[in-house]
Amino acid sequence: MGDTVKYVLDEERIPKAWYNIAADLPEPPPPPLHPGTLKPLGPDDLAPIFPMSIIAQEVSTERWIEIPDPVREIYRQWRPSPLFRARRLERALDTPARIYYKYEGAGPAGSHKINTSVPQAFYNREAGVRKLSTETGAGQWGSSLALAGAMFGLEVQVFMVKVSYHQKPYRRALMETYGATCIASPSDRTQSGRAILASHPDSTGSLGIAISEAVEVAATSDDTKYALGSVLNHVLLHQTVIGEESIAQMEMAGDQPDVIIGCTGGGSNFAGLVFPWLRGRMAGGAGPRVIAVEPVSCPTLTKGRYAYDFGDTAHLTPLVKMHTLGSTFVPPGFHAGGLRYHGMAPMLSHVHQLGLLEARAYHQNECFEAGVRFARSEGIVPAPESTHAIKAAIDEALRCKAEGRAETILFNLSGHGHFDMQAYSDYFAGKLVDQPLDEGALDEALAGLPVVG
Numbered sequence: 106m107g108d109t110v111k112y113v114l115d116e117e118r119i120p121k122a123w124y125n126i127a128a129d130l131p132e133p134p135p136p137p138l139h140p141g142t143l144k145p146l147g148p149d150d151l152a153p154i155f156p157m158s159i160i161a162q163e164v165s166t167e168r169w170i171e172i173p174d175p176v177r178e179i180y181r182q183w184r185p186s187p188l189f190r191a192r193r194l195e196r197a198l199d200t201p202a203r204i205y206y207k208y209e210g211a212g213p214a215g216s217h218k219i220n221t222s223v224p225q226a227f228y229n230r231e232a233g234v235r236k237l238s239t240e241t242g243a244g245q246w247g248s249s250l251a252l253a254g255a256m257f258g259l260e261v262q263v264f265m266v267k268v269s270y271h272q273k274p275y276r277r278a279l280m281e282t283y284g285a286t287c288i289a290s291p292s293d294r295t296q297s298g299r300a301i302l303a304s305h306p307d308s309t310g311s312l313g314i315a316i317s318e319a320v321e322v323a324a325t326s327d328d329t330k331y332a333l334g335s336v337l338n339h340v341l342l343h344q345t346v347i348g349e350e351s352i353a354q355m356e357m358a359g360d361q362p363d364v365i366i367g368c369t370g371g372g373s374n375f376a377g378l379v380f381p382w383l384r385g386r387m388a389g390g391a392g393p394r395v396i397a398v399e400p401v402s403c404p405t406l407t408k409g410r411y412a413y414d415f416g417d418t419a420h421l422t423p424l425v426k427m428h429t430l431g432s433t434f435v436p437p438g439f440h441a442g443g444l445r446y447h448g449m450a451p452m453l454s455h456v457h458q459l460g461l462l463e464a465r466a467y468h469q470n471e472c473f474e475a476g477v478r479f480a481r482s483e484g485i486v487p488a489p490e491s492t493h494a495i496k497a498a499i500d501e502a503l504r505c506k507a508e509g510r511a512e513t514i515l516f517n518l519s520g521h522g523h524f525d526m527q528a529y530s531d532y533f534a535g536k537l538v539d540q541p542l543d544e545g546a547l548d549e550a551l552a553g554l555p556v557v558g
């Protein structure tokens with residue numbers, strides 16, 4: 106077998122439907138609550154910020170949700186995405202394990218996020234919306250929504266976490282190239298932003314703060330809706346094209362994963378790959394182990410509490426039950442900006458509670474080391490977020506070597522790092538600091554969790 110082993114599906118194999126895990130769960134996840142009444146949320150409560158078609162997906166328990174033709178047409182530009190076998194990495198590690206990765210960086214914005222920005226823009230345009238407001242961490246979501254907005258003729262306004270706004274100027278340039286407006290958050294454009302700036306003038310921002318600003322804009326303007334790039338059910342749903350394709354591709358390879366790995370920020374690329382593979386296990390069968398990987402400095406699944414919390418800092422969003430570090434927790438400004446969210450997708454948190462997944466956390470330097478090793482053998486420079494999945498895949502391959510087991514490992518390479526080269530330069534210069542979790546700050550943020558009866 107040659108060095109480059111790539112499993113490519115024909116265009117007609119782009120999934121015709123997204124897979125909704127809610128249909129197969131042994132018990133439903135706890136409902137989102139209205140922040141004022143603490144009663145389960147009704148669809149109308151979300152109407153000021155989302156169109157009804159998206160709200161319907163958010164609460165759906167249908168197993169399959171059809172992908173609209175105009176969305177599949179756009180997906181054709183980069184889907185089905187390739188599945189590679191990492192032969193050169195296997196050799197470099199001298200492991201008996203077989204390592205496969207699904208590559209989501211081939212889309213025009215460079216990450217998996219465009220799998221959901223396109224349908225979100227489509228449904229909003231169908232509903233007559235003119236503008237979308239959103240937040241972005243490292244900038245991948247902002248650029249994906251900016252592009253989808255350009256495709257469907259929607260204006261896009263992006264609140265970008267301030268630390269990333271300065272760390273990643275080319276991401277901002279990309280958003281502007283696609284026609285979006287990009288604002289450093291916290292900003293003076295919203296009440297939530299001004300309140301943070303008044304108490305913390307030097308705030309480097311957080312996803313929680315940027316979400317408050319974007320939701321506030323949508324809730325207070327008639328022609329604007331809000332779009333979120335992770336965490337919510339409909340976002341995880343849209344990402345299941347990744348896992349559905351990977352099932353067909355592993356069949357092509359004549360192999361089956363023993364371990365499946367993804368990095369987790371809000372949980373969307375991980376859920377997108379993993380949920381379709383969990384169908385068999387929920388039906389009572391055997392199935393692969395699945396491992397979620399997060400940063401030590403923002404360890405939602407490994408150190409967070411499973412509790413009702415707000416999705417944002419200013420407490421404008423509904424309360425959702427999830428693994429959380431507390432909505433006031435502001436992680437340090439490490440480079441994997443897409444993994445700096447204080448919470449985890451409620452659906453993924455629920456799946457974790459059901460015992461269907463494992464979670465682990467790594468420091469950023471060991472992740473960059475793994476990312477560089479991967480780039481030197483496979484050629485693709487991974488996004489800082491994706492290096493967390495690579496680190497875990499390498500560790501699993503080395504475990505296989507130590508145990509003399511020829512297991513099959515599948516991981517998601519959620520995006521490329523072409524806009525993150527400053528992070529690589531900093532890593533080579535020895536400037537990246539492995540910050541331990543600030544336990545005091547975590548305790549303080551957890552103490553502030555809302556009290557729900």
Ligand SMILES: *Cc1c(COP(=O)(O)O)cnc(C)c1O
Binds near residue numbers: 369371488
């Ligand atoms: C946003 C992002 C992540 C983290 O978000 P999830 O919703 O957890 O997938 C991971 N990798 C890349 C490349 C991203 O852009």
